[in-house]
Amino acid sequence: MSFERIKEKLEILADAAKYDVSCASSGSTRKNTTKGLGNSTGMGICHSYTEDGRCVSLLKILLTNYCIFDCAYCVTRKSNDIKRAAFQVQEVVDLTINFYRRNYIEGLFLSSGIFKSPDYTMERLVAVAKKLRLEENFHGYIHLKSIPGCSDELMREAGLYADRLSVNIEIPTETGLKLLAPDKKREDFIKPMTKVKNEIIQYKSEKKLIKSTPKYAPAGQSSQMIIGASGESDQQIMWTANYLYDKFDLRRVYYSGYIPISYDDRLPHIGTAVPMLRENRLYQTDWLMRFYGFKVNEIVNNEHPNLDLDVDPKLGWALRNLQLFPVDVNTADKLMLARVPGLGMKSVHKILHARRYRRLNWEHLKRLGVALNRAKYFLVCESRDFERRDLSAIQLKSLILQNSTSKYQPLLSPQLSLF
Amino acid sequence: MLEVNALQILSYDGTFEGFLTCVFHVYERRLTHVDIQPSHVAIDSLFDAREEIITDFEKSKRVWTGLKSKTSSNGRLRLMYAFLSEQAGIERHLLEFIRYVFDSKSIVDDDYSHEAVLKVTQVAKSVGREKHRMEAFVRFRLTKDDLYFATIEPDFNVLPLIQKHFKSRYADQKWLIYDLKRKYGIHYDLKNVEMVTMELPADFDPVNTSEDFFAEEELKFQLLWQNYFKSTNIESRKNMKLHVRHVPKRYWKYLSEKR
Numbered sequence: 087m088s089f090e091r092i093k094e095k096l097e098i099l100a101d102a103a104k105y106d107v108s109c110a111s112s113g114s115t116r117k118n119t120t121k122g123l124g125n126s127t128g129m130g131i132c133h134s135y136t137e138d139g140r141c142v143s144l145l146k147i148l149l150t151n152y153c154i155f156d157c158a159y160c161v162t163r164k165s166n167d168i169k170r171a172a173f174q175v176q177e178v179v180d181l182t183i184n185f186y187r188r189n190y191i192e193g194l195f196l197s198s199g200i201f202k203s204p205d206y207t208m209e210r211l212v213a214v215a216k217k218l219r220l221e222e223n224f225h226g227y228i229h230l231k232s233i234p235g236c237s238d239e240l241m242r243e244a245g246l247y248a249d250r251l252s253v254n255i256e257i258p259t260e261t262g263l264k265l266l267a268p269d270k271k272r273e274d275f276i277k278p279m280t281k282v283k284n285e286i287i288q289y290k291s292e293k294k295l296i297k298s299t300p301k302y303a304p305a306g307q308s309s310q311m312i313i314g315a316s317g318e319s320d321q322q323i324m325w326t327a328n329y330l331y332d333k334f335d336l337r338r339v340y341y342s343g344y345i346p347i348s349y350d351d352r353l354p355h356i357g358t359a360v361p362m363l364r365e366n367r368l369y370q371t372d373w374l375m376r377f378y379g380f381k382v383n384e385i386v387n388n389e390h391p392n393l394d395l396d397v398d399p400k401l402g403w404a405l406r407n408l409q410l411f412p413v414d415v416n417t418a419d420k421l422m423l424a425r426v427p428g429l430g431m432k433s434v435h436k437i438l439h440a441r442r443y444r445r446l447n448w449e450h451l452k453r454l455g456v457a458l459n460r461a462k463y464f465l466v467c468e469s470r471d472f473e474r475r476d477l478s479a480i481q482l483k484s485l486i487l488q489n490s491t492s493k494y495q496p497l498l499s500p501q502l503s504l505f
Numbered sequence: 506m507l508e509v510n511a512l513q514i515l516s517y518d519g520t521f522e523g524f525l526t527c528v529f530h531v532y533e534r535r536l537t538h539v540d541i542q543p544s545h546v547a548i549d550s551l552f553d554a555r556e557e558i559i560t561d562f563e564k565s566k567r568v569w570t571g572l573k574s575k576t577s578s579n580g581r582l583r584l585m586y587a588f589l590s591e592q593a594g595i596e597r598h599l600l601e602f603i604r605y606v607f608d609s610k611s612i613v614d615d616d617y618s619h620e621a622v623l624k625v626t627q628v629a630k631s632v633g634r635e636k637h638r639m640e641a642f643v644r645f646r647l648t649k650d651d652l653y654f655a656t657i658e659p660d661f662n663v664l665p666l667i668q669k670h671f672k673s674r675y676a677d678q679k680w681l682i683y684d685l686k687r688k689y690g691i692h693y694d695l696k697n698v699e700m701v702t703m704e705l706p707a708d709f710d711p712v713n714t715s716e717d718f719f720a721e722e723e724l725k726f727q728l729l730w731q732n733y734f735k736s737t738n739i740e741s742r743k744n745m746k747l748h749v750r751h752v753p754k755r756y757w758k759y760l761s762e763k764r
């Protein structure tokens with residue numbers, strides 16, 4: 087292979103793929119039983135980190151950035167005047183194998199602009215995965231993008247070789263989609279997602295009967311939404327996320343703050359800040375929904391359609407529900423402990439363990455490594471020392487904010503200093 | 506007076522089995538005022554009684570079997586991880602941990618309000634973190650004789666812990682990971698992993714991919730990787746503070762993309 091050509095293609099097609107934020111390589115186990123190359127252990131490994139702090143675990147590239155569509159928010163859109171390139175199937179296979187052997191990556195994340203037709207494109211993505219599995223005996227991680235509008239047969243084949251499949255919803259509302267991606271229809275996204283979901287269900291039931299049933303997309307499906315491109319509210323975003331989790335059993339929904347790439351009037355212009363803090367709050371909310379037993383409408387609803395930027399969503403919820411606190415460390419059930427601001431699930435488990443041996447006081451909690459700077463306002467324990475003042479939500483909030491520094495402080499302060 | 510209070514120091518050869526042999530002696534002889542130290546750090550002192558313990562696999566195995574009925578597999582793993590930290594004085598905490606679990610009726614190795622349990626767990630956690638880092642940050646380079654070669658200088662002695670991971674992942678290529686600090690490596694020959702020591706050439710520079718040792722295409726792939734790394738970064742999201750927290754600077758010299 088010619089390194090110069092490959093180098094140029096790699097630059098163009100990695101650059102175009104970087105806006106897809108998902109990098110997860112977890113959730114799949116593929117054992118290397120045939121003395122071939124690679125395995126997936128279920129826990130993804132970040133082999134490096136970009137300067138923006140994101141994990142690098144997969145070779146993330148587009149097969150091509152030629153595209154027949156013209157989605158306004160996308161650098162690859164037809165009307166954009168940029169350098170175009172296309173990899174050959176074998177080139178992607180060679181790059182993946184050589185990077186993998188050097189322990190640079192956990193596997194491949196392959197997406198593509200749509201050239202010719204959705205099926206034509208998807209066929210090539212599938213060909214890469216198939217070659218890696220069958221010709222190279224490769225057991226590392228493969229994530230393929232499902233091209234909206236492609237056929238069910240191709241989606242079925244894709245799942246036989248890929249660990250994860252994803253369709254990016256990109257725009258959380260239907261009206262936004264119409265405005266910004268006129269070529270795309272909601273059904274085009276729904277169809278491949280439905281197919282993959284059904285195949286996974288079928289695989290699971292067949293697997294029970296016949297052990298040798300070939301694996302089907304063991305790491306499931308994911309999707310991504312762009313935040314702040316179409317004027318949507320956090321409530322709309324989280325409802326859509328909730329719908330996706332519910333309806334298609336998605337493993338993950340990713341939220342990607344819109345990075346301005348054009349002067350199109352339908353969108354925030356180049357130079358507008360990336361809404362990173364908002365993105366972070368959405369991830370926190372997503373986390374609370376999936377692991378902490380929160381319902382969407384407890385966090386965002388018609389009264390609070392948008393998340394607070396200055397406090398995290400759990401603290402925000404607690405401040406609106408002070409009547410439920412303080413909570414007793416020694417008796418509260420798991421669900422309630424998990425709702426205490428400042429207590430992560432790890433701390434909750436440590437507390438549940440430790441309190442089997444003795445009634446816990448502040449000293450015990452500190453030794454367990456439980457961070458108390460915010461939790462202390464919401465807890466009582468085996469001690470006569472606790473927050474006795476009847477603080478209002480506003481007082482409490484300013485007390486907590488005084489004592490904490492956010493990694494987003496520099497992002498937050500320019501906005502706050504306006505007031 | 507001095508005699509009565511003298512601290513009994515058991516020294517051992519630095520291996521885990523050696524350490525367990527010492528624990529055996531502690532129990533057999535009911536030693537209470539005792540410390541265990543690797544021979545290369547144990548210092549002869551006027552006031553302490555020092556004794557060299559010869560590693561005995563029978564004895565170490567008996568202690569390990571005893572531990573099996575008193576700890577969870579995770580608890581034993583933490584003991585081993587903490588041991589590999591090679592931290593000065595770690596043996597004292599390990600001994601306390603072991604005493605606590607042997608003295609208790611039920612399994613207490615997750616009682617984190619006990620000082621030694623907590624200490625061992627914390628140290629084990631740092632070792633675990635280093636293990637993961639090494640699994641992530643090892644960078645193989647292909648040598649002229651078809652060997653994928655990597656050098657590392659981990660904070661803790663993690664080679665024994667990462668061997669399994671690399672063996673199952675890179676089953677169809679020969680590789681060698683060498684710990685420059687501890688001067689030994691693990692080598693896989695397509696069948697087994699073995700511990701090796703080697704004489705590196707006097708002019709060997711671990712961060713330079715010299716064409717004397719490495720395959721012709723090696724530098725080219727490093728270059729492709731560096732380029733990829735640059736292209737995948739999003740300038741408008743740059744956050745160096747977060748970046749350095751993920752990849753502490755002391756690891757940079759081994760990551761070709763950071764050079």
Ligand code: SF4
Nearest residue numbers: 153155157160163199
């Ligand atoms: S179809 Fe995909 S690649 Fe093409 S413009 Fe739309 S989002 Fe971009």
